[in-house]
Every structure is written in structure tokens, then in C-alpha cells.
Amino acid sequence: MSAPATMPVIERGTATSRTAAMAVAVIIALLAIAPQFLSAGAVDRMTALFIYVILAAMWNALAGFGGLVSVGQQVFFGLGAYFAIRLADAGLNPFLALFASGFVVGVVSIPLSLFMLRLRNGEFAIGMWVIAALTHLLVNLDRLVQGETGTSLISLNVYDAGTRRATIYWLALASMTALLAILFGLLRGSTGAAIRAIRDNEDAAASVGVRVTGTKRLLFVLAAFGIGIAGALWLATSITFQPKTYFNVQWTAYMIFMVLVGGIGTFEGAILGALVFFLIETWFGGTGVWYLVGLGATAVVFSLFLPRGLWGTIEERFGLRLLPVGYRVRLAAASADDDATPQQTTKHQEKA
Amino acid sequence: MTHPQQQAILAAAAIHKRFGALVVLDAVDFTMAADEAVGIVGPNGAGKTTLLSVLAGAFPPSSGTVSFKGGDVTALPATQRCRLGLVRTHQVPKPFSGMTTFENVFVAASHGAGLGRDEAYEEALGSLKLCGMLGVANRRAETLGLLDRKRLELARALAARPTLLLLDEIGGGLTDGEASELVDTIKELRRRKIGIVWIEHIVHILLQVAERLICMDAGKIIADGAPQAVMADPEVVRAYLGGGPK
Ligand SMILES: Nc1ncnc2c1ncn2[C@@H]1O[C@H](COP(=O)(O)OP(=O)(O)O)[C@@H](O)[C@H]1O
Numbered sequence: 252m253s254a255p256a257t258m259p260v261i262e263r264g265t266a267t268s269r270t271a272a273m274a275v276a277v278i279i280a281l282l283a284i285a286p287q288f289l290s291a292g293a294v295d296r297m298t299a300l301f302i303y304v305i306l307a308a309m310w311n312a313l314a315g316f317g318g319l320v321s322v323g324q325q326v327f328f329g330l331g332a333y334f335a336i337r338l339a340d341a342g343l344n345p346f347l348a349l350f351a352s353g354f355v356v357g358v359v360s361i362p363l364s365l366f367m368l369r370l371r372n373g374e375f376a377i378g379m380w381v382i383a384a385l386t387h388l389l390v391n392l393d394r395l396v397q398g399e400t401g402t403s404l405i406s407l408n409v410y411d412a413g414t415r416r417a418t419i420y421w422l423a424l425a426s427m428t429a430l431l432a433i434l435f436g437l438l439r440g441s442t443g444a445a446i447r448a449i450r451d452n453e454d455a456a457a458s459v460g461v462r463v464t465g466t467k468r469l470l471f472v473l474a475a476f477g478i479g480i481a482g483a484l485w486l487a488t489s490i491t492f493q494p495k496t497y498f499n500v501q502w503t504a505y506m507i508f509m510v511l512v513g514g515i516g517t518f519e520g521a522i523l524g525a526l527v528f529f530l531i532e533t534w535f536g537g538t539g540v541w542y543l544v545g546l547g548a549t550a551v552v553f554s555l556f557l558p559r560g561l562w563g564t565i566e567e568r569f570g571l572r573l574l575p576v577g578y579r580v581r582l583a584a585a586s587a588d589d590d591a592t593p594q595q596t597t598k599h600q601e602k603a
Numbered sequence: 604m605t606h607p608q609q610q611a612i613l614a615a616a617a618i619h620k621r622f623g624a625l626v627v628l629d630a631v632d633f634t635m636a637a638d639e640a641v642g643i644v645g646p647n648g649a650g651k652t653t654l655l656s657v658l659a660g661a662f663p664p665s666s667g668t669v670s671f672k673g674g675d676v677t678a679l680p681a682t683q684r685c686r687l688g689l690v691r692t693h694q695v696p697k698p699f700s701g702m703t704t705f706e707n708v709f710v711a712a713s714h715g716a717g718l719g720r721d722e723a724y725e726e727a728l729g730s731l732k733l734c735g736m737l738g739v740a741n742r743r744a745e746t747l748g749l750l751d752r753k754r755l756e757l758a759r760a761l762a763a764r765p766t767l768l769l770l771d772e773i774g775g776g777l778t779d780g781e782a783s784e785l786v787d788t789i790k791e792l793r794r795r796k797i798g799i800v801w802i803e804h805i806v807h808i809l810l811q812v813a814e815r816l817i818c819m820d821a822g823k824i825i826a827d828g829a830p831q832a833v834m835a836d837p838e839v840v841r842a843y844l845g846g847g848p849k
């Protein structure tokens with residue numbers, strides 16, 4: 252930026268990505284006023300979409316950027332709902348309880364990270380699943396929850412259905428926006444570069460000064476917090492809390508599906524994957540077992556033919572980057588400010 | 604910044620390293636001054652890479668101590684040693700495969716050297732330039748060939764702003780032209796007063812830079828001194844011609 256014309260320039264965004272950022276702002280503004288025009292059912296569906304986006308983005312940050320593949324993230328989803336129940340029962344305003352619960356989940360994940368992050372790869376993945384199963388059992392022991400009978404976020408019922416629906420919609424939209432913004436900021440900064448370095452080679456990352464454990468912990472706790480919020484929001488939409496619904500491994504399976512289909516390790520991919528999952532669910536969700544078969548088949552097809560997912564493939568094919576977290580070096584400080592920058596290097600063939 | 608000093612910047616004392624029953628380092632003592640360039644040779648399996656790993660903190664020694672800049676660093680992990688200025692490269696390159704060449708180097712500049720954004724950009728670009736890698740700055744590291752991966756090891760380590768650089772066989776497989784470029788690069792580092800420990804099989808490259816040579820065999824240092832004297836040492840000749848480690 253301040254460099255003389257002969258010095259290479261580091262680019263973070265492109266003309267397209269600046270347009271995309273504005274488009275994102277417009278879309279969020281439109282979504283904010285949408286409840287006035289949507290049916291009650293559509294508002295509920297959109298709320299679910301926002302929650303899916305949170306789940307996908309968090310799992311993608313953890314696995315796609317940080318290399319921490321977990322099949323037990325439902326533990327935070329379940330705890331998010333559980334602590335919201337507990338906090339509301341203790342007299343906290345139910346809407347406040349949703350967010351307070353996210354913070355509690357984040358705090359709980361800190362001691363958990365102390366031993367989970369010592370595990371590597373498969374051990375970590377399965378270890379998280381074991382933690383989820385154990386936590387499920389512990390929550391069942393709470394008298395308030397009454398085992399698998401479950402309980403409800405009764406205090407939400409004092410609000411009339413319309414207010415409740417719109418409020419939860421806005422809270423979900425605001426949470427999604429805030430969490431995506433936090434994640435984007437983190438992944439785009441130098442911590443994000445450290446996170447990706449750890450994913451690619453932990454020993455090498457340590458050898459160039461990256462604080463491996465601390466950085467992983469930060470990511471782990473952020474993902475726990477985000478998924479905790481998602482669980483609490485889900486509780487708000489459905490009111491009832493049955494532990495086996497929330498601590499179900501299906502939640503993590505959905506996260507994995509969305510991220511693999513959308514494109515693991517790209518910021519846009521998780522959002523796109525959530526949208527795809529949402530559409531599939533909307534169209535085929537009523538078809539019972541065939542719905543699950545269809546999801547499984549889609550995942551297999553993607554891993555075989557589009558291993559980088561939809562967005563990963565688009566990015567590679569067209570060099571399109573809407574919300575880039577990476578760095579580009581532009582050698583000739585030409586004034587053209589374009590996406591493709593074909594003139595920039597001699598051997599630049601990555602996107603050929 | 605650093606001026607030539609006579610006292611040791613790095614000292615390893617009575618280093619033992621065992622992997623199970625295998626003794627890989629056997630009572631190794633090694634000391635060097637801040638402005639030295641030390642070459643290490645020795646047959647395959649002699650324990651050279653293992654010594655480098657112990658010095659850099661990749662794993663602890665079974666016994667013995669390492670001190671750097673006057674402090675005991677035996678218990679310090681690699682991250683902290685790097686931040687103190689003790690930085691290594693890897694014999695088998697370990698690039699951050701999913702990141703671009705520039706991003707690989709940027710990580711070292713911002714975390715190893717602890718630089719803010721703009722300074723880290725400059726440092727990263729500077730070390731890419733020095734290593735002749737600006738042309739592949741935007742390539743994902745997984746698309747680089749072995750030669751570029753080795754260059755990247757050097758560029759990345761440099762971006763962490765080492766006071767002492769530990770190099771592990773970065774010169775293998777080079778053409779004469781490439782080898783002399785590499786020597787020029789290392790000489791430039793010497794001008795910048797960066798201390799060098801360089802493990803290399805290609806002795807004639809090494810001797811253009813090293814003022815002192817160490818030969819290792821079977822976990823021990825068998826010769827240490829002026830390069831020509833070490834190469835002529837009967838023990839060294841035997842280790843090389845006698846078929847490597849016992
Ligand atoms: N992580 C390890 N586990 C077991 N044995 C190892 C390990 N690393 C190195 N070794 C053994 O230690 C010996 C020395 O290896 P190394 O230090 O790589 O030698 P050099 O670099 O001199 O060729 C070899 O016999 C090698 O097989």
C-alpha cells in the first residue's frame with residue numbers, strides 16, 4: 252500500500268470481494284425486514300437456516316481451517332440448550348438466557364480443551380463423540396430435565412406467538428451475523444494464518460513460532476460458543492428440551508454434510524453448504540428415510556467427484572473469491588485492480 | 604544488530620537421545636559463538652538431524668542440557684526457542700501445503716519474528732526475494748516441487764528473523780548454478796551476522812561457507828575444527844569410506 256511502484260503489493264480483497272461485502276450488507280438488511288413480508292412458517296424456516304449457517308461455519312472453522320475434525324460437536328449444541336433451560340429456570344429472562352448460555356458453554360469448553368487438545372486426529376474426533384455421549388448421560392441426571400422426558404423453556408410462553416417468532420428470528424439473524432463477522436475477522440488476521448499453518452503441519456508451525464496449543468484452544472472455545480448459541484436458539488424455536496434430540500450425533504453429521512458439500516476450508520463454502528442443506532431439507536425433509544438416504548448419497552457423490560465442495564470448485568475454476576481470508580502478492584504495481592491478475596507472476600498456474 | 608561475540612550463543616552439553624533401545628545421540632557436546640558458521644557432515648544415520656531437532660526443541664533430549672543466549676532452554680518448546688531467535692529448517696520439507704508460498708513465510712514473520720502486519724509483509728517479501736521465490740509467491744505450497752519446497756524451508760525460517768539458523772540438507776539435488784545461488788544467499792546471511800549451523804552432504808558447497816566443520820558418526824562427534832583438517836582426519840575418512848554407522 253505505501254510501497255513504491257516496484258515493490259510487490261499485498262492484496263487482501265479484490266474488486267469482486269468489495270462488491271460482495273456490500274451485497275452481504277444489503278442481504279442482511281433485507282433479511283432484517285423480511286419477517287414483515289413472510290408467512291409465520293417461512294419465518295421459522297429462515298430461523299432454522301440461520302442456525303444451520305452458524306453450525307456449518309463453526310465446524311468449518313474448526314476442521315477446515317484448524318484441522319480439528321470433531322464428531323462430537325453436538326455436545327455444545329446440547330449444552331447450549333441445557334444451560335439456557337437452567338438459566339431461565341433460575342429466573343433469567345429467557346431471551347437473555349440464550350446468550351448467557353452460549354457464554355457458559357464457552358467457559359465449560361476451556362477445561363475440556365485442556366485434555367481434548369492433547370489428542371490427535373482420529374483420537375480427537377472420537378474423543379469428542381465420547382464426551383458428547385457422557386455429557387448427554389450427565390444432563391439426563393438433572394432432576395429438572397427429568398431424564399429423556401425432557402422439559403421446556405416455559406418462560407418463553409409469556410410472549411405471544413407472533414412476538415416470540417419475530418424476536419427469535421432477529422436474534423438468530425443477529426447471532427449469525429455477529430458470529431460470522433467474528434470468525435471472518437479471526438481467520439483473516441494473523442491468527443487465522445497461524446490456524447491454517449497448524450492444520451497443515453503442527454510441528455512446522457511450532458518451529459516458526461506459532462503458539463500451537465493456545466491457538467487451537469481459541470478456535471475450540473469459539474466453536475463451542477457459537478454452537479452453544481445455535482443450540483440455545485434451536486431450543487427457543489422448539490421450546491421443548493429432550494436431551495436425546497439435542498445431544499444427537501445427527502447435528503454433527505449435518506455440520507459435516509454442509510461443510511463438505513459447500514467446500515471445506517473456504518469461508519463462503521460453509522454458508523453455501525448450509526443453504527444447500529436447507530433447500531434439500533425443505534424439499535425432501537418430509538420423505539422420511541429417503542431423505543436421509545438422499546443426504547448420504549449426496550455426500551458420497553461430492554466426496555468422489557467434487558472433493559473441494561461447491562465453493563472450492565468454483566473458486567478453483569473461476570478464481571472467484573468473495574470473502575477471501577488469504578493473501579495475494581501483486582508483483583507489478585499496476586493500477587488495474589482486478590480479480591484475475593493474470594499478469595502477476597510467470598508461473599502462476601494455480602487457477603489455470 | 605548483534606556484534607561478533609566470543610562467548611557461546613549456543614551450547615549443548617552431554618546430550619543423549621534414545622528412541623527406545625536405539626541410542627541416537629551419545630554424549631554430544633557442542634558449543635558455538637554467535638558469529639560462527641559451522642558445517643556438520645557425517646554418514647546417513649549418524650544423528651545429525653536428531654541433534655538439530657534437540658537444539659531447536661522439536662523434542663527434548665533423553666538427558667543433557669541446551670542453552671541459548673546464556674539461558675537454559677532445555678525445557679522450552681520449539682515455539683519459544685524460535686521466538687528467541689533459534690530457528691531451524693527441515694530435511695524433509697514441511698510446508699503448510701494448503702497455504703500459498705507467501706502465506707507460509709508470512710506466518711513466520713508475524714509469529715516467529717513477532718512483527719505487526721506491515722512489517723511482517725515486508726519481512727516476508729524480503730525473505731522470498733532473497734530466496735528467489737517471489738515468482739511463486741501465490742502458488743499453493745502443495746504445488747511446489749522439491750527444490751522450491753527446500754527453498755521455502757529457508758525463506759520461512761529466515762522470515763522468523765533468526766539470530767542462529769539451523770539448516771538441514773537444503774542443498775541436495777541442486778545444479779551447479781543453483782548451488783552457487785544458495786551459497787550467495789547464505790553468504791548474505793553471514794553479512795547480516797546470522798549464525799549458521801548447516802548439515803550438508805555436498806561438502807564442496809558447505810566449505811564455501813563454513814569456517815568450522817564437525818563430523819558426526821554413530822551418535823558422536825568424531826572431529827571438530829578447521830574444515831580442511833577435519834576432512835583429512837583419519838577417523839573422518841574411515842567413517843565415510845568405512846561404510847557408515849556401525
Ligand atoms: N523418531 C525416531 N524414532 C526412531 N528412530 C529414529 C527417529 N528419528 C531418527 N531415528 C533414527 O536415529 C538415527 C539417526 O537419524 P538422523 O538423526 O536422522 O540421522 P542423520 O540426519 O545423521 O542421517 C537413525 O538410525 C534413525 O533411524
Ligand SMILES: [Mg+2]
Nearest residue numbers: 651652653694
Ligand atoms: Mg538427516
